[in-house]
Amino acid sequence: MQDLERKLLELKDNSELMMDLAYSSLLYNNQDIAEEVVFLEGMMDELGDEIQEMVIDQSSQGGEVMKSLVVLRLQMAMEEIADAAASIADVVLRGVPQHPVVQMSLRDADVVISRAAVAEGSDLAGRTLGDVKLSSISGMFAIAIKRGRKYIFGPSHATRVETGDIIIARGPEDGEEYFAKLASGEERAPSD
């Protein structure tokens, strides 16, 4: 079951990242982010196929049918989420201007998306996301980092932030300001 579990976990994390990225591509009308969502959707399909094969294989070798069914249904639900995210990205990729209400609605939402450039001397610069504990000190969870012309999508604990990076994060509205100040260097990260 080990390998299967790992694949399912990847599906889950991916489907959540895709949702976050899809909404941010819409907010910023950003084609690069939208393209990543579509790319991830392709990966989800491949992973889904692998999972289905594994499960059917196990079942045919006398594995428990009910367990297999649960895995398949999980995979399908996560696939459905991924498809929905891709469908949002598709709106952006069409390249027509968004209705202004879309952006307004996204800004009114409980979970907001925010971006900030990391200035020289900021406590974020030169440290990993895990070291700064960005999420637990600001509430803002990094979903992408733009470095020069490239993106790091779904950065991990080990991702090092550099001066000049633009961090795209999601979180509560009252976390935005501190996040912005942390990036600009106006606020320091707590030392512990």
Next chain:
Amino acid sequence: MMEGEAPEFLDLSVREILTEMKDISEVIVDLAYAALMFDSEDIAQKVSELESEMDNLNYAIKIKTLMAARTREDAIQLSGMLQVAAAAESISNAAGDLVKLQSVDIERRPFLSFMLRESEEKIRMITVSEKSDMINRTIGDLGVEAETGMRVIAIKRRQRWIYDPEPETKLKARDTLIVRGTKDGYERLAEFSSGRSPWPEYEEE
């Protein structure tokens, strides 16, 4: 569908409907996983309710946007918006499918808890101790998520549940919170909710 009855949510603006749909699309997935993880029929029930609310919202936004289209440009922009709304609705359907897995014995879905335990952002339960200074303060006033990165997706108070609590919701002693966030954030929140550390206060600027 709802013949003779006036569709719900038509008194809301398109902007309000879409915001509501986005909010639900996010919290419903967390709630669905939480329902499976804690084997809670109550949470599953809430997921079903939100799912049908989402259907009605999607219906309302369709009607409203169709009424708003005057020109071809309008129609192009509004169709994009409808596509987003439909996607949000699909997400809630997926959440509905997830909670259906609850009918399967918990022993037969062991990998589920593994998956939810190992995720980058985990869903966990945490209890607010009577020693904690978080009690009798609201989630918004504390700024729980901004301070710890942990989003409160539900609260269990005695036999009652509060789902997707508002910023105005006051915390009470012995409330069990279902929270979502990173491990660091959980540990930080546990410091405060246990009463080991006081909730941090900042000077007004």
